[in-house]
Amino acid sequence: MPTAVRPVRIVVAKVGLDGHDRGVKVVARALRDAGYEVIYTGLRQTPEMVVDAALQEDAQVIGLSIHSGAHMTLFPAVVEELKRRKATDIIVFGGGIIPDDDITALKKRGVEEIFTPGTPLQEIVDWLRKRFPESATK
Amino acid sequence: MKVRARDAKEAWREEFESSPARDDGIETSTISGIPLEPLYTSADLPRRAEEYPGQFPYTRGIHPSGYRGRLWTMRQFSGFATAEETNRRYKYLLANGQTGLSVAFDMPTLMGQDSDAPTSRGEVGHCGVAIDSLADMETLFEGIPLADITTSMTINSPAAILLCMYIAVAEEQGVPASKLGGTLQNDILKEFIAQKEFIFPPAPSMRLVVDSIEYCAKEVPKWNTISISGYHIREAGSTAAQELAFTLADGMAYVDACLERGMHIDDFASRLSFFFDAHIDFFEEIAKFRAARRIWARWMRERYGAQQERSWKLRFHTQTAGVSLTAQQPELNIARTAVEALAAVLGGTQSLHTNAMDEVLALPTDKAARLALRTQQLLAYETGVASTIDPLGGSYFVEALTDEMERQAEAYFKRIEEIGGVIPAIEVGFFQKEIADAAFRYQQELEQKRRIVVGVNEFTNADEESIEILRIDPRLESEQAERISEVRRKRDQAKCSNALDRLRRAAAGTDNLMPYILDAVRAYATEGEIMHTMVEVFGTYTETAVV
Numbered sequence: 225m226p227t228a229v230r231p232v233r234i235v236v237a238k239v240g241l242d243g244h245d246r247g248v249k250v251v252a253r254a255l256r257d258a259g260y261e262v263i264y265t266g267l268r269q270t271p272e273m274v275v276d277a278a279l280q281e282d283a284q285v286i287g288l289s290i291h292s293g294a295h296m297t298l299f300p301a302v303v304e305e306l307k308r309r310k311a312t313d314i315i316v317f318g319g320g321i322i323p324d325d326d327i328t329a330l331k332k333r334g335v336e337e338i339f340t341p342g343t344p345l346q347e348i349v350d351w352l353r354k355r356f357p358e359s360a361t362k
Numbered sequence: 363m364k365v366r367a368r369d370a371k372e373a374w375r376e377e378f379e380s381s382p383a384r385d386d387g388i389e390t391s392t393i394s395g396i397p398l399e400p401l402y403t404s405a406d407l408p409r410r411a412e413e414y415p416g417q418f419p420y421t422r423g424i425h426p427s428g429y430r431g432r433l434w435t436m437r438q439f440s441g442f443a444t445a446e447e448t449n450r451r452y453k454y455l456l457a458n459g460q461t462g463l464s465v466a467f468d469m470p471t472l473m474g475q476d477s478d479a480p481t482s483r484g485e486v487g488h489c490g491v492a493i494d495s496l497a498d499m500e501t502l503f504e505g506i507p508l509a510d511i512t513t514s515m516t517i518n519s520p521a522a523i524l525l526c527m528y529i530a531v532a533e534e535q536g537v538p539a540s541k542l543g544g545t546l547q548n549d550i551l552k553e554f555i556a557q558k559e560f561i562f563p564p565a566p567s568m569r570l571v572v573d574s575i576e577y578c579a580k581e582v583p584k585w586n587t588i589s590i591s592g593y594h595i596r597e598a599g600s601t602a603a604q605e606l607a608f609t610l611a612d613g614m615a616y617v618d619a620c621l622e623r624g625m626h627i628d629d630f631a632s633r634l635s636f637f638f639d640a641h642i643d644f645f646e647e648i649a650k651f652r653a654a655r656r657i658w659a660r661w662m663r664e665r666y667g668a669q670q671e672r673s674w675k676l677r678f679h680t681q682t683a684g685v686s687l688t689a690q691q692p693e694l695n696i697a698r699t700a701v702e703a704l705a706a707v708l709g710g711t712q713s714l715h716t717n718a719m720d721e722v723l724a725l726p727t728d729k730a731a732r733l734a735l736r737t738q739q740l741l742a743y744e745t746g747v748a749s750t751i752d753p754l755g756g757s758y759f760v761e762a763l764t765d766e767m768e769r770q771a772e773a774y775f776k777r778i779e780e781i782g783g784v785i786p787a788i789e790v791g792f793f794q795k796e797i798a799d800a801a802f803r804y805q806q807e808l809e810q811k812r813r814i815v816v817g818v819n820e821f822t823n824a825d826e827e828s829i830e831i832l833r834i835d836p837r838l839e840s841e842q843a844e845r846i847s848e849v850r851r852k853r854d855q856a857k858c859s860n861a862l863d864r865l866r867r868a869a870a871g872t873d874n875l876m877p878y879i880l881d882a883v884r885a886y887a888t889e890g891e892i893m894h895t896m897v898e899v900f901g902t903y904t905e906t907a908v909v
Contacts (some may be wrong), residue, residue, distance in 0.1 A: 243558025297484025
């Protein structure tokens with residue numbers, strides 16, 4: 225009997241104060257349709273809450289969404305919180321209205337990938353497949 | 363004659379069907395998915411008496427003189443960083459011919475918390491201007507005479523507080539509340555449905571809305587107490603018909619709540635205003651605006667029994683669709699915005715915000731903000747479109763589409779009624795699900811290239827040039843926190859605490875809260891302190907997320 229390969233679990237979260245949840249919901253649905261296990265936390269999550277959820281759900285990936293302009297503060301705060309909780313095996317990606325210069329800076333600070341408006345959903349799925357080639361989807 | 367007309371139509375139909383059709387796979391339905399005929403004829407015209415502007419049911423406009431009497435108000439939504447910087451931007455826009463102000467607040471202000479709250483970290487001054495107390499509001503309107511200008515404030519959960527701050531600043535300028543003109547967004551239902559900037563649960567939220575409507579009916583009679591908004595519903599992904607239906611349903615829910623309070627329909631109905639999106643599908647938008655007026659007039663007169671004509675007239679502000687803008691080849695956004703703005707004008711809007719081309723990346727620079735305003739001026743003064751009232755009235759296509767919008771909206775009203783009304787429908791996630799489904803469907807159409815967005819999924823540039831964007835200085839956060847400390851140090855603490863205590867007791871009772879909030883504002887209580895006082899009594903709301 226082949227060993228069961230664990231499906232990739234992704235916690236998708238809205239950090240910050242804005243309530244623009246169109247993008248996050250579309251992405252959550254697309255990832256679910258692509259066979260990933262998706263847990264959407266809902267709105268206004270603090271970095272601590274996001275990491276709590278990821279640990280509780282035993283997730284390998286955290287996907288963050290923000291449209292308020294606070295990404296330079298909140299995305300790195302999630303990465304730092306993961307370090308503090310010794311959970312750096314969980315990878316972080318994000319999306320939202322994020323200017324190019326900020327993307328470079330965020331990647332330096334430990335955010336693996338940033339997807340901006342206009343990104344085809346398939347591109348996000350392809351990135352995850354490349355990042356977790358060994359893991360099965362549901 | 364009739365026989366010959368039918369022959370001609372059949373001949374056209376035969377020729378149309380035998381002509382080769384484009385095979386690019388692109389949808390011919392509207393962006394909302396309404397199937398369209400290739401041609402509309404007199405057979406599609408509804409059979410009804412001729413309609414005139416200024417006459418019930420106002421399909422052709424609420425003013426008999428259209429834009430010949432008065433152009434729409436060019437009202438650019440603006441605010442960023444500190445009150446001081448935004449005050450400078452307002453003076454700049456007014457000097458460039460803008461005719462009204464529209465305040466954009468930052469996220470902490472919108473969420474009723476002070477700039478020095480832990481969860482305000484990284485958010486201060488980013489999406490709008492940071493306002494923490496009356497002191498900031500005084501700075502925001504310094505040198506701008508509030509008697510001579512109308513101001514729109516996009517604020518919802520804490521709307522009552524910001525209105526009180528505005529009233530207090532006016533008092534200091536020697537302008538009585540009775541002379542103030544402007545609009546408060548104050549539309550909490552669409553927050554639960556789409557924009558999600560709710561704080562209190564629905565019932566106390568509605569109480570605050572009705573309190574402000576009731577208070578203004580007596581004390582600030584020229585103020586538009588609420589701007590019932592479809593914009594956010596549409597931007598969250600709804601179709602045009604959903605935007606129309608959900609917004610008007612919200613409007614009726616506010617009317618019901620005011621009637622329940624014991625107010626008379628004609629005492630408040632004329633101060634209700636609306637706010638719609640102007641999306642990129644040109645004719646569908648025009649039909650939506652025309653249908654909105656007709657539906658509202660009918661409901662107000664026939665269902666609610668309003669006697670005064672002014673209670674029947676739906677007045678609205680329009681903003682071009684932020685969601686239609688692209689980060690790719692951003693200069694194209696000027697063209698998109700111009701088309702959308704034209705739809706709003708042909709739809710008879712009372713006021714208009716045109717988005718700046720860089721708003722998809724950040725808050726607009728001075729130059730981008732000026733170009734957006736100039737686009738409106740170009741429409742108003744160069745194109746001639748303001749010379750004729752409802753120029754598309756009588757168009758076979760636009761009239762048929764107007765009727766279709768109306769039909770779809772009425773079908774939604776029935777479904778909402780079956781669920782038990784707007785608030786129960788929010789609580790079961792009805793609107794949220796409808797909107798998420800529509801957003802997902804549209805995204806799939808884009809992925810399959812059944813819809814094209816230029817520069818995004820077709821006609822892309824390999825090398826994107828980056829444009830200059832506005833940056834918010836991160837030092838602003840600590841500076842704003844320092845300003846709050848100063849306000850707290852300088853104010854009469856006993857007076858402030860007493861005002862908050864009185865507010866707390868009133869919130870637990872049934873009094874109209876506006877006078878209590880006004881007292882707290884005058885005593886320089888911060889927005890966060892006032893909200894916190896009400897949260898102690900009302901509690902907060904958490905939604906069950908619908909994916």
